[in-house]
Amino acid sequence: MIVNDDFLAHTLRYPEQSDVLDFAFPSGRARVEGAGILSLEPEVKRSNVSLVLSVGIHGNETGPIELANGIVKSILAGDLVLGVRLLFIIGNPRAAIQAQRFCDVNLNRLFCGSWQSQQGYEAQRAQQLESSVKAFFDAPEAVASQKFHYDLHTAIRGSVHEKFAVHPFVPEEIYQQCQLAFLAACGIEAVLFSHQPTTTFSYHSFALHNAQAFTIELGKVRAFGENDLSSFVRMERALTELLVAGELIQDSLSDLSLYKVVDSLTKDHESYQLNIADNLENFTPFKQGFCLAESLVQRYLVEQTGDAIVFPNSKLPVGQRAGLVVRAKPMSAFNFQ
Ligand SMILES: [Zn+2]
Known part of the structure; x- marks a missing residue:
């Protein structure tokens, strides 16, 4: 088990953990697959969603780490009942400990196999995260499931639109309205449609696993403990609803x-x-x-x-x-x- 159900504290304490750790929590079974990688299988599924929720791909982007860790903590403690499959990833533990964006190279450029031409910690990490995502989406439990991946970030600079999402490049240019309406419900103000393939984590899940996947920017970078979590209230509510009830809550697209x-x-x-x-x-x-x-x-x-x-x-x-x-x-x- 994890002390105080605090997976962030656990990850920062054991950033090099390689042992697998299995344990039960009130609404399902959990497995720590490696440092910062936690998969949760619900006892009772409320919908057939398989969700990858990743944070801290850039180590110093602490706001989303604290936001998502808080929700996962409530699930592990039994305050929330998990209703969908979840793979929770704290992307770059070593950089998080150093309060750095990365150690050797920008991790969010190394997916879709790009890590093969790089050296260092992030290259190993990209390989590990790719295989965890593959195992999660290819598991027997994921058959016929709706695959989602939300990769949460904060930006180096301010933004005219404080919260915005990057939509992966879709060659046929047909977009899922229910995903955009969900982003609107998360408090996202703008969506940026990519014009070409990239090697980001979310694009990887879209391109290789056919997941609905987005990079989501939630404001400016701050240190652990200095984030105003009240600015994430809508995001927290929408993610909680998805994890508990298995539903994408919807808001009007007109403000996007x-x-x-x-x-x-x-x-x-x-x-x-x-x-x-x-x-x-x-x-x-x-x-x-x-x-x-x-x-x-x-x-x-x-x-x-x-x-x-x-x-x-x-x-x-x-x-x-x-x-x-x-x-x-x-x-x-x-x-x-
Ligand atoms: Zn980032």
Whole structure:
């Protein structure tokens, strides 16, 4: 069992745990598969959902870790009755202990097998997480189940839309209305539709396991104990409802802002720079023709007034993504089912 049902404290105490630990909790059976990896099987299923809930893929993004750990703690303690299968992942325990985003390399670029060309802790970790997710979604209990993966993060900088989700690239461009309505119920203000495959954790679950999977940004990075958990109330309520009743609670799509990614910026040279303030918020719009990025190799001019940048970051190795250029689109620009 886990002391005080506190899986976060357990993970921070045993960040290198490799022993499997099986135990019962009031509404099911639990297995710690490795450091930060906890699978829960309910005694009574309320629906056929298999949910992967991952937090702390970036070690210093503590808010979602505390949020999700609190819900899991209530389940283990018997205050909540689990009604669906759950794989709960605290993604990067070593970096969490060091209050760092990562130890060697950004873990959220290493999925879909990309870890094979990297060395170090995160490469091992990506391999381990991929195999845990595969075992969870391929288990006999998951046959014919609805597969969901919500990967919760907080961002380095502020955002015009404090809470937003990244939708995986879907070649056929048909989107699940019930997932977007669930995100709205979670308090998500904007959804960003990707324009190409990536190697993020959520994209991996979508592409390899056919899961409905999202990267969800819940505000700004803060240290453990400094998060205002009241800002996660809607997220907590929606996740709790999903875990207990097996239902995606729904809210109107009318308050959601929708964006399509129109370009991915790549740091193409050591001289590369973004012409923005360090504290510029995600989704800040620019005017047409503004030189958003430049290097000795080329310049990037904004194509259309209103285009905005998300996840800008030029302090990274040449060849890596320096940001996404996004464009607001009306609801009518999307096909839902
Ligand atoms: Zn993150």
